[in-house]
Amino acid sequence: MTPSSTTKLIQNIINNTPVPPSSQKYIPVLSPSTSKPIASVAISSQQDVQQAVASSKAAFQKWSSLTTKSRTAIMLKFHSLVQQHSQELASLIVQENGKNITEALADVAKGNETVEYACSLPQLSQGKRLHVSASSSLYGSPIYCHDHRKPLGVVASIVPFNFPFMVPMWTLPIALVMGNTVILKPSEKVPLTLYKTMELLKEAGVPDGVVNVVQGTKECVEAIIDHEDVKAVTFVGSSPVAKLVKERCNALNKRCTALGGAKNHLVALPDCDVNDTARDVVVSSMGCAGQRCMAASVLLLVGDNPNLLDKIVEKAQAIELGTTAGKLGPVIDEASYNKILKYVNEAEAMGAQVLVDGRSWMKEKECDGGFYMGPTILLHSSKEDAAMKEEIFGPVLSIYQTSSWTEAIEIENSNPFGNAACVYTCNGGSAEWFLERFNASMLGVNIGIPVPREPFSFGGLYGTKSKYGDMDITGDGAMEFFSNRIKVTTKWIVPKIDGGEDENPVKKAKITDAANFAGTM
Structure with a gap:
């Protein structure tokens, strides 16, 4: 054009x-x-x-x-x-x-x-x-x-x-x-x-x-x-x-x-700090409108923790529209908006509860034609829902209640991505148990966006959908x-030995052992 x-x-x-x-x-x-x-x-x-x-x-x-x-x-x-x-x-x-x-x-x-x-x-x-x-x-x-x-x-x-x-x-x-x-x-x-x-x-x-x-x-x-x-x-x-x-x-x-892409899982154990965990989960899942490969996508609640669930809903509902500090901006374009909308609609049709509904933002907020999807929280009854398994890339958090640590790990391990995972707990032993078993390469403890800082490098787990190549x-x-490592092996012949019989002793040099033969093989 x-x-x-x-x-x-x-x-x-x-x-x-x-x-x-x-x-x-x-x-x-x-x-x-x-x-x-x-x-x-x-x-x-x-x-x-x-x-x-x-x-x-x-x-x-x-x-x-x-x-x-x-x-x-x-x-x-x-x-x-x-x-x-x-x-x-x-x-x-x-x-x-x-x-x-x-x-x-x-x-x-x-x-x-x-x-x-x-x-x-x-x-x-x-x-x-x-x-x-x-x-x-x-x-x-x-x-x-x-x-x-x-x-x-x-x-x-x-x-x-x-x-x-x-x-x-x-x-x-x-x-x-x-x-x-x-x-x-x-x-x-x-x-x-x-x-x-x-x-x-x-x-x-x-x-x-x-x-x-x-x-x-x-x-x-x-x-x-x-x-x-x-x-x-x-x-x-x-x-x-x-x-x-x-x-x-x-x-x-x-x-x-x-x-x-990614489908990052957070696991919240019963002993997690409710206020800190809720704040961190909401920031991780809703920040940058959910458009980051390190965003929280699935929260697995181990056991019954209604206080945490209520606090997450409360904090998500308090988020306002806009591009000033602390507010939630739009997703990138109409195609992204429609993709996110499709996942939310399908999850609801499959029986998920919509605890926080961001679909109304386009109608109820003064969006001036922008592509605004509000914070959305889904409570799933089935771990097989598409929103539980596929990358959405928007401000949508899926929550699923598990009965045990083992079930939580099985769900996280079964996802085809391998970018990030995090556990929320106040117990070091519990944290180590999950860190040893997560199927991801960037892990966190009480940190929902575990982006490594230099000199630690960034990248998903090889062999998953999060990372291809070298x-x-x-x-x-x-x-x-960005470089080739060049390896050099050197052995110099001395051109002249003080007091030697010949100024060019190379003529008289003999191979006396295997190491002296090119110094290598």
Whole structure:
């Protein structure tokens, strides 16, 4: 479509310069708060991807030849600029994503934590050196092994709508400090934040071509993955697409980390602190409108705890609509709203009690055309309900009462995802029992959003629908992902021995043992 003259044009960014798509095609970016256009974003083709990759490939040699400390110095400037512009970045997140301002500021702050971690890589990425064998020859020398890291080349990150700043920062700063050049593909639903981020990267001193952005949809993603000069791909999004991305990369023998969805379970034991647990459960399930892979989705009550259930309902009912601090913003678009609505309607039809009903928000609240689903709490009588088992990605919490610890673990273990799980209890032994048995990779005790902080890396459990491909996506997992470890073994022949009979004793050297034969096999 032809963009409106009244909306901002979001172009590709190549060589630190906005570049229109070769097709001249654009689609509208809608505000989830009003459903009205706020910008028009470019739709890139294979030709645009080729231009971006060629630019990053050309920039790679010079960028990778810099010292790690030189690249880090640029990231330090970027880190400072992000702090200075945090309010502006957060405002863009509110505008295009619908988070409340507190959540948006946290999005920026958490992303900048990974930038800070990347600035420590000159120390963390150092290799090892070890004396592995002594010389048994008069003319030989000891054998040493050492390793060091080399960047991969051009790498790509395909990022989702739910965290417009944080998720790109999971990969970008680490990939850059390790010496790679980067192709970023933001969600076409939230391109504004990353557009501003590119201005800050340029101001920080990132050279032309080191980071390029291509906007677009499926064709753009496929062209990035298929390009022979793109050496690795990270993806964050839905599980079906993550699986396809991983399979496409595997077919090309290309390194890939693809993070999918989640169905995170919280278990509340009878001895949990009612007030703290209720507050934490509501924040975890309703924060960011439930649009995060670490959100609580199912609460398993072990035994009868009516006080906790009442307190959760009370706190959920008190949440107000809006994008100011402490309020609940909209979901991203109409398709998401309709998907959430379908799960709630089906659960009610199957016998679930709707303890808190967010379906009325669109009618009863003054939503100004936005996509608002209010806090919704379902009390299920069947653990087989779809809302108990499938990812909804909205402000919906399913509650189910279990009779025992074993039943709670069986329900959690049977879900096909493996992202996060948490237990609420005041007893350390009880907590350890669940931590040993949860089928997820990011676990919490009395923490409903157990996101690991750097240097601990982020990623779901391999072999589940939460994670496909190699390694984790932040922390030391990303350092490993964005580099090849080069291993070197050395043994030098001494060119001259003081007092020796020959200035070139190599002629007289003899192989005296197996270790001296190339020092290896």
